[in-house]
Amino acid sequence: MSASALAVLPVLRSEIGEGLRAILREPTALVFSVLMPVGFYALFTSVFGGQQTSDGLPFAATSIAGYGAFGVVSVMLLNPGIGVAEDRTRGWLRVKMVSATPLGVTLAARVLAALPYALGVVLAMGAASLLVAGPVLDLATWARLVVVLVVGSLPFALFGLAVGFVASSNAAAAILNAVLFPMVLASGLWVPLELLPGFLQAVAPFLPTYHLAQLAQAQLTGAPAAGHVLAMLAATVVGAVVAGLAYRNLRV
Incomplete structure (x- = not known):
């Protein structure tokens, strides 16, 4: 590892810690974005869990892909964006803009800080699955599903940050929810x-939520997934560009 990369690590650790604290300052958004998808999954699995889908898999297994995608998107879209909007309202971003912290480090830290919460919602859904329907996935399939959902949630954090960089905390929450729920519904989640x-x-x-859910579903069915992977990579690039432009044009 180069000396310049080593010099950035302490800054990145500090930025990640700040991002974690920013999310915890908005516990309502965090609880809502975790409890709602897990509650939906537990409710519908308790009703339809014994039925089989067209793929021959139990509903309790295949629905983890859709509701799991809903859960990680909720966490990653809402929490980093609302947290950074709160920082903007408090004037903290004004300090960051005149500091020597590179833009890439700021964006990466905000995204990385939200990942533990995305992992948490997937694990909570797995626990709900065990309680309601028993073991419906083998360990290897479950591990692949967790990795796909958590990594696939990254572009949504970037889009959330882009909104947080230009809106107040209240406006950011309203905008992100207005985007989240129609997108989730239209994607079949x-x-x-x-x-x-x-x-x-x-x-x-045309929606990244659709491709994330299909990519997760492919871990269960073995369906081709290359097109969905490319779509998620494209969404990540677009999200990074939009978040970077929003940060560079930030008015604080």
Whole structure:
């Protein structure tokens, strides 16, 4: 590792710690974004868990992909964005902009700080699955699913940061929720896509939430996933560019 990279590590650790504290300052958003998807999964699994899907898998297994995607997107979209918006309202971002902290370190730290919460919501859903339906996935499949959901949640944190850099904390919460719920519904994360109106089925392939859910589902069914991987990589690049532009044009 180069000397310049080593010099950045203490700054990155400090930035991650700050990001963790920023999320904890908004416990309502954190609890809501964790409890709601886990509660939805437990409710619908207790009702439909014994049924099988068209793939021949139990509903309790396949629904983890959809509700798991909903959970990590909720955490990663809402919490970093609302936290950075709060920092903006308090004037802390004004201090950051005149400091020597590189933009890439700031963005990376905010995203990394949210990852433990994304992991937490997936593990909580796994615990709910065991309690409600028993062991419906083998350990290897479960591990792949966790990795895909947590890593696939990264672009949503970048989009949340972009909103947080330009909006107040209250406005950021309203904007992000207004984006989250229609996107989740149109992607088939709550209701199977084939049961939704035709115009929503046509919109779904253009949404990153759809590709994350399909990528998670592929870990259970073995379906081809290369196209969904490319879509998530593209969403990550777009999210990074949008967040970077929002930060550079920040008015504090």
